[in-house]
Amino acid sequence: MKSIAVVGASLAGLRAAETLRAEGFDGVLHLVGDEVHRPYDRPPLSKQVLSGDWDVERVWLSADEKFDALNLTTHLGDAAVSFDAAALAVTLASGTVLDVDGVVITTGARTRTIGGPMPGVYTLRTLDDAQAIRAAFEKQPSRVVVIGAGFIGAEVAASARGLGLDVTMLEMAEAPFERSLGADMGAVLADVHRDHGVDLRLGVGCEAILGDEHVTGIRLTDGSEIETELVVVGIGVIPNVEWLDGSGLTIDNGVVCDTTSLAAPGVVAAGDVAQWHNGHFDETMRVEHWDNAITQAAHAAKRLLHGASVGPYEPVPWFWSDQYDRKIQLAGRTTDFDAFQIVDGDIESRKFAAIYGRNGVIVAVLGFNRPRHVMRYRGLIDMKTSWADALAAEF
Amino acid sequence: MSFKVVVDYDLCESNAICMQIAPDVFEVRDDDFLYLLTDTPEEDQRAKVEESVQRCPKQAIAIADDSEE
Ligand SMILES: Cc1cc2nc3c(=O)[nH]c(=O)nc-3n(C[C@H](O)[C@H](O)[C@H](O)COP(=O)(O)OP(=O)(O)OC[C@H]3O[C@@H](n4cnc5c(N)ncnc54)[C@H](O)[C@@H]3O)c2cc1C
Ligand code: SF4
Numbered sequence A: 001m002k003s004i005a006v007v008g009a010s011l012a013g014l015r016a017a018e019t020l021r022a023e024g025f026d027g028v029l030h031l032v033g034d035e036v037h038r039p040y041d042r043p044p045l046s047k048q049v050l051s052g053d054w055d056v057e058r059v060w061l062s063a064d065e066k067f068d069a070l071n072l073t074t075h076l077g078d079a080a081v082s083f084d085a086a087a088l089a090v091t092l093a094s095g096t097v098l099d100v101d102g103v104v105i106t107t108g109a110r111t112r113t114i115g116g117p118m119p120g121v122y123t124l125r126t127l128d129d130a131q132a133i134r135a136a137f138e139k140q141p142s143r144v145v146v147i148g149a150g151f152i153g154a155e156v157a158a159s160a161r162g163l164g165l166d167v168t169m170l171e172m173a174e175a176p177f178e179r180s181l182g183a184d185m186g187a188v189l190a191d192v193h194r195d196h197g198v199d200l201r202l203g204v205g206c207e208a209i210l211g212d213e214h215v216t217g218i219r220l221t222d223g224s225e226i227e228t229e230l231v232v233v234g235i236g237v238i239p240n241v242e243w244l245d246g247s248g249l250t251i252d253n254g255v256v257c258d259t260t261s262l263a264a265p266g267v268v269a270a271g272d273v274a275q276w277h278n279g280h281f282d283e284t285m286r287v288e289h290w291d292n293a294i295t296q297a298a299h300a301a302k303r304l305l306h307g308a309s310v311g312p313y314e315p316v317p318w319f320w321s322d323q324y325d326r327k328i329q330l331a332g333r334t335t336d337f338d339a340f341q342i343v344d345g346d347i348e349s350r351k352f353a354a355i356y357g358r359n360g361v362i363v364a365v366l367g368f369n370r371p372r373h374v375m376r377y378r379g380l381i382d383m384k385t386s387w388a389d390a391l392a393a394e395f
Numbered sequence B: 001m002s003f004k005v006v007v008d009y010d011l012c013e014s015n016a017i018c019m020q021i022a023p024d025v026f027e028v029r030d031d032d033f034l035y036l037l038t039d040t041p042e043e044d045q046r047a048k049v050e051e052s053v054q055r056c057p058k059q060a061i062a063i064a065d066d067s068e069e
Helices: A011-022 A043-051 A064-069 A127-138 A151-162 A183-195 A290-306 A371-382 A387-392 B017-021 B043-055
Strands: A003-007 A028-033 A073-076 A080-084 A089-092 A097-099 A102-105 A109-111 A121-123 A144-147 A167-171 A199-202 A206-210 A217-220 A225-227 A230-233 A237-239 A262-264 A267-269 A274-278 A283-285 A318-323 A326-332 A339-346 A351-358 A361-368 B004-007 B026-028 B034-036 B061-064
Touching: A003 A011, A003 A097, A011 A028, A011 A102, A011 A290, A043 A127, A043 A151, A102 A290, A121 A127, A127 A151, A127 A230, A144 A151, A151 A167, A151 A183, A151 A318, A183 A199, A183 A318, A267 A290, A290 A318, A290 B043, A326 A371, A339 A371, A339 A387, A351 A371, A351 A387, A361 A371, A361 A387, A371 A387, A371 B017, A371 B026, B004 B034, B017 B026, B017 B043, B043 B061
Parallel strands: A003 A028, A003 A102, A028 A073, A102 A267, A121 A230, A144 A167, A144 A230, A167 A199
Antiparallel strands: A080 A089, A089 A097, A109 A237, A206 A217, A217 A225, A262 A267, A274 A283, A318 A326, A326 A361, A339 A351, A351 A361, B004 B061, B026 B034
């Protein structure tokens, strides 16, 4: 292989490029990104950047020297607009065509929103988004309305409360995080937000954004209205796959890969854009977490260079979320869990670890300020430990 | 031969990823702080520590290559 193009210059793209070099690939390595910034880290955007604890210089993912040492041919601010998988040719917005021997797809995802563009209504995915929201916070809005109590929305709410701003957060489900944590644990997190003064409204959504030149409020699905000049919409993301229309790749909620991360001969995908069947959980998934982006990118890069011998990609997904002084971590999958047990601490103190089981096996662990337990139980999940043995384990 | 590991505790958020990868070097204890079990691990730990450097979400771990020159 003489030349490889990595398309998508963020966490997974950078990690793929680093792995390709570390594995000895010394050919031409293109890094294509539609953002003008060189790769930066997103988790601090909803935390330290919004709270003002960090200045933006701290979000870059790789020090200058390390980045330069990768010897990449960068195309930043130049989106890929089409791809021919059979010919392995990537066309960029500038008209440049990259004819290569291998392609790594790491174009991630973008936020969903409500309605058309409207001043005062934001979503949060990019550094530019975070800086715009931070600037809006600094104007001391009378109220911040967060639509959607997913992890990003919840972190935005926590950061805004930390700055003393009034916050209303809406969630369509009856408990926030119901899908990822289950209703009971979602309720615990709901209480954390209420205790910190968030006006949390469950079972209600946003029907319309009000205002002409600038947002003035929102109308809820129950017909009531809330006045506000600042709305942050956190209702999930959509994989960035439009540039792959007509490429010959299979697209279905992301780029469909085989169990080894291969999407087509010479083409691999990783990170928020990649969908694959994770044999460990016998579940087809697309994972939107930091740790998956880097581990899958490393796996995909090796798959491209070394072939199927690298084996299937079967991780136990893991993520963290910082809200107020709580560090919430979930490892594994809670899908269709049929057993649940608090294994350390207690809910009242909001310092606890809980495990989830399915079909007699441990499948997930949730921790509130319990990182050590999360990592220990994650090891048990990795080994497909039986529910009985997981309950008996002591850490 | 050994090498030197440094953790920037201002950055570390004790999420214990490193402990999962290299339990002989990193340990997050019940006080939720990260402890280095050794700051000069043996050479056979290098690959694991390097992986920890890579996977630490806070980029809080570094290998200081000051081995006898
Ligand atoms: C605010 C925020 C906070 C988060 N906090 C956490 C957290 O606490 N814990 C956690 O586990 N995860 C967190 N995440 C998730 C984590 O950041 C993502 O999983 C990770 O960024 C995925 O990396 P990626 O490289 O796959 O995709 P992305 O980071 O989405 O990168 C894809 C890149 O490709 C570019 N691109 C898209 N289309 C094209 C094209 N056609 N041509 C060229 N370039 C293109 C995009 O602009 C982008 O730069 C957070 C995410 C956000 C937004
Ligand atoms: S992985 Fe990094 S942040 Fe997490 S405990 Fe280890 S050093 Fe600290």
